[in-house]
Amino acid sequence: MRLGYSVETVRAAEGELMARLPEGALMQRAAAGLAAAAAGLLGRVYGARVVLLVGSGDNGGDALYAGARLVRRGAGVSAVLITPGRAHTAGLAALLRAGGRVADDPYEVLAAADLVLDGITGIGGHGGLRPDAVPLARAAHGSGAVVLAVDLPSGVEADTGEVGGEAVRADATVTFGAYKTGLLIDPAREYAGAVRLVDIGLGPHLPSVPELEALQHADVAHLLPVPAAESDKYRRGVVGVVAGSARYPGAAVLAVAGALRGGAGAVRYVGPGSDAVIARFPEALVHGWPPSKAGRVQAWVVGPGLGDSPGVDEVLDSDVPVLVDADGLRGLDPAVVRARSAPTLLTPHAGEAAALLGVAREEVEGTRLASVRALAAKYGATVLLKGSTTLVADPDPRRAVRVNPTGTSWLATAGSGDVLSGLTGSLLAAGLAPLDAGSVGAYLHGLAARLVSRDAPVSAHDVATALPQAWRDTTTP
Numbered sequence: 001m002r003l004g005y006s007v008e009t010v011r012a013a014e015g016e017l018m019a020r021l022p023e024g025a026l027m028q029r030a031a032a033g034l035a036a037a038a039a040g041l042l043g044r045v046y047g048a049r050v051v052l053l054v055g056s057g058d059n060g061g062d063a064l065y066a067g068a069r070l071v072r073r074g075a076g077v078s079a080v081l082i083t084p085g086r087a088h089t090a091g092l093a094a095l096l097r098a099g100g101r102v103a104d105d106p107y108e109v110l111a112a113a114d115l116v117l118d119g120i121t122g123i124g125g126h127g128g129l130r131p132d133a134v135p136l137a138r139a140a141h142g143s144g145a146v147v148l149a150v151d152l153p154s155g156v157e158a159d160t161g162e163v164g165g166e167a168v169r170a171d172a173t174v175t176f177g178a179y180k181t182g183l184l185i186d187p188a189r190e191y192a193g194a195v196r197l198v199d200i201g202l203g204p205h206l207p208s209v210p211e212l213e214a215l216q217h218a219d220v221a222h223l224l225p226v227p228a229a230e231s232d233k234y235r236r237g238v239v240g241v242v243a244g245s246a247r248y249p250g251a252a253v254l255a256v257a258g259a260l261r262g263g264a265g266a267v268r269y270v271g272p273g274s275d276a277v278i279a280r281f282p283e284a285l286v287h288g289w290p291p292s293k294a295g296r297v298q299a300w301v302v303g304p305g306l307g308d309s310p311g312v313d314e315v316l317d318s319d320v321p322v323l324v325d326a327d328g329l330r331g332l333d334p335a336v337v338r339a340r341s342a343p344t345l346l347t348p349h350a351g352e353a354a355a356l357l358g359v360a361r362e363e364v365e366g367t368r369l370a371s372v373r374a375l376a377a378k379y380g381a382t383v384l385l386k387g388s389t390t391l392v393a394d395p396d397p398r399r400a401v402r403v404n405p406t407g408t409s410w411l412a413t414a415g416s417g418d419v420l421s422g423l424t425g426s427l428l429a430a431g432l433a434p435l436d437a438g439s440v441g442a443y444l445h446g447l448a449a450r451l452v453s454r455d456a457p458v459s460a461h462d463v464a465t466a467l468p469q470a471w472r473d474t475t476t477p
């Protein structure tokens, strides 16, 4: 599991650790890791031209000490002080002692740089870059040099992944001690580039429950349902799908396609898309209306392509877990969801989430973590917020939010969400708790898309077909 922590948590852990170490030791560890990463990016340090963007806090101190190390390995290092007179005193002295210098003309050194270390702000920064730093960040981006962010790209919000104004666009980020939550969530994640964690000994001082967690292959393999020797189709779980309409019969087919690959022993379909479903998937069990007469079902999926067709109320009335997606989310009453005896999992994209929260779509896209938590609280349900960063929040606010590490922007294709609902509903029917079903579903779906896409366009149907390959990939050591 990859874990993300808030600034408050990181500062508390740093405080504990610092009390046991000699003064400045932690910053030296950070600077050593940073210099090593910089050297790796440069390939050849001797003769390289390095520029440090130095803010007024310890983030700038890290950059200055790392710069001193690079000077000692033969690099030419120039520091650009954002607020002269307020740079980290000991760090600046170390740089000058080693043979580095303060730049006379920031834009001249930036234009000639091979590598820029962004030490303007780290976990102490708020509200985007200040105006004096903005042109420097732009010049770094436009210079052709590799931009390496120190701890975080300056200007992004460490706790939320929000970007309130302008921020540094980095090719890579070296973060110290622990991933900050914002590094794992868009839009900040995109500003960070490739993120590397440098161990500074913080581990034993961090709490066991982080703010954010990302499943890795081994976690998913551990959660996937596997039939036992004595299993039969009912013990493996039966998933019911209420999806599609005369207008969108394809949604029924795609949701069933996902459901057939999610580990349930059988898929029941109820709705206007029966003919299309059975023509494509003879193994699906199709039933007449209403869903309550369809026979045993351990979890329902309702909503994809449903249009105005009925089904949501009937399914929410059941006493088994229900996944509500797409049209099923329209006008969904929090009181109805809260009153249910079994868990509910909502899977909105940003537009649907915005409608449920009564805000603009852009607001949800800019504040994903806060939005997914707000929806989970409002509905007392697990919420999977889809998009460039998929997040899954439990209704219990003490649980870490899951962030999906797989996926590709090629997934932004019509119908791929229908496959995800079927797949995730199937995992629910197989017995996974909603938080696990949502995060495992998103993981496999994103991995399948990557495997089948290999950087070319994919269709939703391709993604469904690649799900067994993603499953195998995850469980193969």
Ligand SMILES: NC(=O)C1=CN([C@@H]2O[C@H](COP(=O)(O)OP(=O)(O)OC[C@H]3O[C@@H](n4cnc5c(N)ncnc54)[C@H](OP(=O)(O)O)[C@@H]3O)[C@@H](O)[C@H]2O)[C@@H](O)CC1
Pocket (backbone or CB within 6 Å): 014, 015, 018, 026, 027, 030, 055, 056, 057, 058, 059, 060, 062, 120, 121, 122, 123, 124, 125, 126, 127, 128, 129, 130, 133, 150, 151, 152, 155, 176, 200
């Ligand atoms: N603690 C530790 O043990 C370790 C910490 N480490 C490192 O320290 C970093 C945290 O350092 P920090 O706390 O000094 O804050 P930091 O991120 O440098 O920024 C604060 C300064 O920026 C300024 N500023 C604020 N907003 C701004 C804006 N929008 N645009 C421009 N400027 C802005 C603000 O100025 P002021 O408001 O005072 O005018 C203030 O002076 C952390 O990320 C890691 O790199 C590592 O060495 C490992 C050990």
Ligand SMILES: Nc1ncnc2c1ncn2[C@@H]1O[C@H](COP(=O)(O)OP(=O)(O)O)[C@@H](O)[C@H]1O
Pocket (backbone or CB within 6 Å): 326, 349, 386, 387, 388, 389, 390, 407, 408, 409, 410, 411, 412, 413, 414, 415, 416, 417, 418, 419, 420, 445
């Ligand atoms: N920019 C993106 N990057 C990665 N994944 C994305 C992006 N945009 C959408 N997705 C994923 O694609 C799927 C789209 O689902 P959805 O919006 O419900 O589409 P549809 O309703 O057409 O099926 C979701 O799994 C979502 O997370």
Ligand SMILES: [K+]
Pocket (backbone or CB within 6 Å): 059, 118, 119, 120, 121, 122, 149, 150, 151, 152, 153, 154
């Ligand atoms: K930084």
